[in-house]
Amino acid sequence: MITVAQVIVDVAAYPVDRPFDYLVPAEMTQIIETGCRVKVPFGPRNVLGFVVAIKNETDVPIEKIKPVSQVLDIEPVLTGEMLELAKWLKNETICYEIDALQVMLPSALRAKYEKIANLQTEVELLPEPLQEIFRDSQQINVNVFEKNNLLPQLKAAIKNKQVSIANVVKQKGKVKEVRKVRIIEDNQMLADIQANISNRAKKQKQLVEWMQLHAGEIMDPEVIYKELETSAQVLNAVVDLGAADFVQEEVYRDPFTKEIKRTNFLNLTDEQSVALDQIMNSIEEQEPKTFLLQGVTGSGKTEVYLQTIAKVLNDGKEAIVLVPEISLTPQMTERFRSRFGELVAVMHSGLSVGEKYDEWRKIHQGKVKVVVGARSAVFAPFENVGIIILDEEHESTYKQEDSPRYHARDVAIWRSKYHNCPVILGSATPSLESFARAKKNVYTLLTLKERALKQSLPKVQIVDMRDELKKGNRSMFSQSLMESIQIRLDKKEQIVLFLNRRGYSSFVMCRDCGTVLQCENCDISLTYHRKNEKCKCHYCGYEIHVPKTCPQCQSDHIRYFGTGTQKVEEELAKFFPGIRVLRMDVDTTRAKGSHEQLLEAFGNGEADVLLGTQMIAKGLDYPNITLVGVLSADTSLHLPDFRAAEKTFQLLTQVSGRAGRHEKPGEVVVQTYTPEHYAIELSEAQEYDPFYEREMQMRHQAGYPPYYYLALIQVSHEDVLMAADYAGKAVEWLRSQLSFNVSIIGPTASGISRLQNRYRYQCLIKYKVEPDLIPTLLQLIKIYRSDWIKKGINLTVDLDPNMI
Ligand SMILES: Nc1ncnc2c1ncn2[C@@H]1O[C@H](COP(=O)(O)OP(=O)(O)OP(=O)(O)O)[C@@H](O)[C@H]1O
Numbered sequence: 137m138i139t140v141a142q143v144i145v146d147v148a149a150y151p152v153d154r155p156f157d158y159l160v161p162a163e164m165t166q167i168i169e170t171g172c173r174v175k176v177p178f179g180p181r182n183v184l185g186f187v188v189a190i191k192n193e194t195d196v197p198i199e200k201i202k203p204v205s206q207v208l209d210i211e212p213v214l215t216g217e218m219l220e221l222a223k224w225l226k227n228e229t230i231c232y233e234i235d236a237l238q239v240m241l242p243s244a245l246r247a248k249y250e251k252i253a254n255l256q257t258e259v260e261l262l263p264e265p266l267q268e269i270f271r272d273s274q275q276i277n278v279n280v281f282e283k284n285n286l287l288p289q290l291k292a293a294i295k296n297k298q299v300s301i302a303n304v305v306k307q308k309g310k311v312k313e314v315r316k317v318r319i320i321e322d323n324q325m326l327a328d329i330q331a332n333i334s335n336r337a338k339k340q341k342q343l344v345e346w347m348q349l350h351a352g353e354i355m356d357p358e359v360i361y362k363e364l365e366t367s368a369q370v371l372n373a374v375v376d377l378g379a380a381d382f383v384q385e386e387v388y389r390d391p392f393t394k395e396i397k398r399t400n401f402l403n404l405t406d407e408q409s410v411a412l413d414q415i416m417n418s419i420e421e422q423e424p425k426t427f428l429l430q431g432v433t434g435s436g437k438t439e440v441y442l443q444t445i446a447k448v449l450n451d452g453k454e455a456i457v458l459v460p461e462i463s464l465t466p467q468m469t470e471r472f473r474s475r476f477g478e479l480v481a482v483m484h485s486g487l488s489v490g491e492k493y494d495e496w497r498k499i500h501q502g503k504v505k506v507v508v509g510a511r512s513a514v515f516a517p518f519e520n521v522g523i524i525i526l527d528e529e530h531e532s533t534y535k536q537e538d539s540p541r542y543h544a545r546d547v548a549i550w551r552s553k554y555h556n557c558p559v560i561l562g563s564a565t566p567s568l569e570s571f572a573r574a575k576k577n578v579y580t581l582l583t584l585k586e587r588a589l590k591q592s593l594p595k596v597q598i599v600d601m602r603d604e605l606k607k608g609n610r611s612m613f614s615q616s617l618m619e620s621i622q623i624r625l626d627k628k629e630q631i632v633l634f635l636n637r638r639g640y641s642s643f644v645m646c647r648d649c650g651t652v653l654q655c656e657n658c659d660i661s662l663t664y665h666r667k668n669e670k671c672k673c674h675y676c677g678y679e680i681h682v683p684k685t686c687p688q689c690q691s692d693h694i695r696y697f698g699t700g701t702q703k704v705e706e707e708l709a710k711f712f713p714g715i716r717v718l719r720m721d722v723d724t725t726r727a728k729g730s731h732e733q734l735l736e737a738f739g740n741g742e743a744d745v746l747l748g749t750q751m752i753a754k755g756l757d758y759p760n761i762t763l764v765g766v767l768s769a770d771t772s773l774h775l776p777d778f779r780a781a782e783k784t785f786q787l788l789t790q791v792s793g794r795a796g797r798h799e800k801p802g803e804v805v806v807q808t809y810t811p812e813h814y815a816i817e818l819s820e821a822q823e824y825d826p827f828y829e830r831e832m833q834m835r836h837q838a839g840y841p842p843y844y845y846l847a848l849i850q851v852s853h854e855d856v857l858m859a860a861d862y863a864g865k866a867v868e869w870l871r872s873q874l875s876f877n878v879s880i881i882g883p884t885a886s887g888i889s890r891l892q893n894r895y896r897y898q899c900l901i902k903y904k905v906e907p908d909l910i911p912t913l914l915q916l917i918k919i920y921r922s923d924w925i926k927k928g929i930n931l932t933v934d935l936d937p938n939m940i
């Protein structure tokens with residue numbers, strides 16, 4: 137009988153996305169399982185693959201079937217659930233199954249290939265500079281040659297068949313180990329060893345004597361060095377005598393830096409109790425219900441999550457909590473750790489690859505029961521999930537922007553059906569899609585209308601900046617905001633100043649001819665970075681020094697525009713001498729842990745003002761914040777995005793919600809140039825429903841979600857005509873296949889018409905019900921993969937795109 141593994145291989149751009157059969161050699165049949173990673177031959181090279189099934193027959197002729205080269209995992213890294221989920225994702229988001237499988241794993245376990253140069257001859261026969269490199273090893277990473285500028289020599293050696301090149305699947309994700317000392321258990325033997333040490337080796341004698349008090353223990357060598365004021369040399373010597381040995385111990389890198397205080401459950405408010413009861417009920421009944429928990433800012437949604445999780449843990453199940461990356465603040469994670477301690481794993485982008493892998497292993501090995509993490513934590517490999525929570529469910533970061541283009545909400549709901557457990561979507565300002573579903577009873581709506589301690593929502597004042605200008609105020613602070621700041625400074629209360637930078641950046645412009653510095657590779661203006669006087673493209677990384685004169689007209693009236701946080705900081709210092717400002721933006725939070733330190737300092741009252749961008753809009757809960765100022769409410773309104781109004785309203789509500797959360801009442805000042813826009817006008821009352829009604833009308837008129845679904849097809853090529861031509865072909869083909877109920881708009885040039893030197897065209901499909909859509913798109917992709925791709929075309933399909 138033969139054993140055959142069906143393997144999904146890591147080969148993108150293959151027209152057929154299906155498993156391939158490989159023979160399992162006899163010596164592997166005991167180890168290999170579905171969900172294991174393997175190395176298999178594919179064409180001329182070895183690639184990484186995932187075993188998705190094991191069977192005993194194959195249609196491949198026996199003389200043609202290739203064997204698995206290596207099994208990479210002794211225990212499967214993917215559960216049966218994940219394999220099923222991948223198949224679903226492949227259809228739902230139209231991606232390669234391999235992409236769906238890889239996204240579920242920490243990057244440490246994803247395929248990495250390395251080019252390795254293998255020496256095929258005597259070292260001495262090589263040209264001089266190469267000899268140096270091959271002296272110690274016959275296999276050298278090609279990087280090394282690149283670094284030493286020896287690629288031409290290497291190439292020559294390859295031509296002469298002195299060196300060959302192989303692609304090697306590299307397995308990152310090393311388990312971290314530390315070296316420990318294990319003292320033998322036998323006290324008598326220790327005594328004997330001690331007796332045999334010459335009296336001149338006093339330190340050794342002392343050490344073994346001490347070891348007799350610690351027989352059988354495993355300890356850190358550093359402890360021994362300290363305790364006995366001794367050295368590695370002495371320790372090595374007694375290890376040689378047999379008093380102890382060195383062992384490797386597996387450890388987890390601990391991303392938590394400080395001790396956490398335990399907290400207890402709060403007595404719920406009536407509204408919280410009503411919500412919790414319904415969720416508990418669903419957990420009891422094992423119903424895969426989706427709840428939309430809509431609660432105003434500060435209403436205590438988090439407390440509801442915490443008590444739900446306690447119930448789930450009590451039932452012996454696990455909990456997944458997703459939060460947007462940006463609000464994955466230490467304050468947020470602490471709230472979970474303070475209730476569930478060591479049972480919590482945290483996953484966010486600030487962790488190193490190794491730390492992420494460790495957190496993942498804690499989940500995989502069942503060492504933790506709760507994961508708090510950003511989008512990809514929705515794939516946490518728990519096997520007995522009892523609840524999945526998405527906090528701030530409206531956040532666009534829950535959708536992944538590249539393949540697989542999944543939405544964490546959809547994955548959460550899929551998993552809830554698999555595990556028969558509920559999902560909670562929480563927000564003060566739900567996405568229109570979710571609220572519409574709640575209205576139709578697809579989701580169950582739970583509402584918290586009041587703040588937890590019955591505090592009133594902060595009073596919002598909208599200030600028209602055009603009036604300020606008319607009054608001769610050219611600063612970035614309105615009269616009203618200045619007065620409010622002064623009051624807080626006098627009362628020693630704290631202030632949050634928010635700079636809305638969504639869709640906004642500082643740019644460099646010539647005042648004489650109006651030229652704006654542009655990226656060489658993209659159709660995008662360069663962003664000015666004051667720190668190093670550089671202009672940078674945020675899409676491709678291209679950067680230049682700010683020129684002294686305009687490249688167009690040579691005028692030297694070239695200057696940067698835009699209100700960066702640094703500029704605000706300077707102005708504050710000018711108007712309020714001695715004001716203590718903490719600035720939180722990409723520049724001040726780059727270093728690991730700096731985010732944490734800044735917030736902690738602010739929490740400790742070390743500053744009067746926390747000044748920042750989107751980073752400070754969410755999750756902050758400090759009692760002394762009584763004023764929130766929004767410096768530029770409109771910048772996010774003017775983006776070419778059908779969700780611009782929704783996002784602006786959400787942002788204003790979120791950031792306003794930071795004020796007056798505890799005893800002291802809060803105040804908000806919103807500065808704007810378009811106070812008449814409904815997203816701004818309605819944020820004054822902070823009521824969601826009127827905004828929802830208004831925005832739904834707009835969507836209805838324009839034919840956008842939630843009334844219609846969207847699919848975005850994007851085609852790019854280095855040559856503008858090719859891009860336009862193939863976008864046209866795609867549209868033509870779609871028109872021939874899809875029904876008349878579908879509107880197909882385009883092709884048109886994309887919003888950013890050139891990116892990284894590739895021209896981009898797109899077409900938008902709007903539909904309500906179109907059973908043929910997915911099969912048609914799959915067909916289109918097949919055409920693309922088997923033909924267009926060879927011509928350098930790149931085609932992507934994005935269902936429910938974030939931005940269009
Ligand atoms: N039942 C309760 N009794 C007393 N205090 C509570 C209760 N529930 C919540 N709180 C407190 O109220 C404050 C706001 O709660 P929480 O942060 O959970 O609200 P939220 O709805 O998640 O807010 P946001 O959406 O604005 O982040 C917190 O300081 C929390 O400790």
Ligand SMILES: [Zn+2]
Nearest residue numbers: 646649686689
């Ligand atoms: Zn100029």
Ligand SMILES: [Zn+2]
Nearest residue numbers: 655658673676
């Ligand atoms: Zn660029």
